[in-house]
Amino acid sequence: MSDVTLTLGPVLFSGFEIPPFLSFGGAQRLAVHRLPGGARVIDAMGRDDATITWSGIFTGAAASERALLLDTLRGAGLTLPLSWDVFFYSVVISEFTAEYQAGWWIPYRIACTVVQDEVQFAEGLVATLTGQATSDLANAATLAQTSGINFAGATSALAAPGATTLGTSAYLGAQNAVGGLQASIAGGMGQAATALAGTAAPLAGSNALAGASALSQATAAAGTLAGLAAAQGYVGRTATNLGNASS
Known part of the structure; x- marks a missing residue:
């Protein structure tokens, strides 16, 4: 493998x-x-x-x-x-x-x-895209609440009339909003990963106080990273379902 x-x-x-x-x-x-x-x-x-x-x-x-x-x-x-x-x-x-x-x-x-x-x-998905997307974004927002990322814009865009209908301006707006949300999550994961990597040296050092502080920071960064990763899965499913709505 x-x-x-x-x-x-x-x-x-x-x-x-x-x-x-x-x-x-x-x-x-x-x-x-x-x-x-x-x-x-x-x-x-x-x-x-x-x-x-x-x-x-x-x-x-x-x-x-x-x-x-x-x-x-x-x-x-x-x-x-x-x-x-x-x-x-x-x-x-x-x-x-x-x-x-x-x-x-x-x-x-x-x-x-x-x-x-x-x-x-995905293969068994029925015509409940708006409800599923709203539920997924709500779950994602809960998971990513420590990141400060704003989900309100994407949620509103998906709730607009015609947001799941190909060719409408609302559909394009929903796609752009979800794409922007994915980019924000990716950026937040990058920041959390950088913060986690920054704790490596103190954790490996001999200074117990610095090591304890670094462990606390590493745990917080890892928690944020985990939450964003899980949120990314929900938002990714929303993006995939929107794409399927156009087919």
């Missing part, structure tokens, strides 16, 4: 971090009614996606910070986008464990509980 792009929230895995394989799938929940004579009536109750797990090794100068970021994401319990190849899920990190062997070599294992298979969701 070395040639596959694997991302979980704000984390882009690379090198030894990428596992040799990823399992996906799950079960179909069934209610089996056994009748006299051996006959059966089976009610399909819906999909039950399996937990997605993998393991790898964080290496290099930023290994500790990257492991800390994933552990912070685990603790936050946020819904995050997980994607590789043609697969795209919304997940919550249910387990993350790491073995600190050196600052540049940290084996890890992660388990993600599937909230929703976004590919299947």
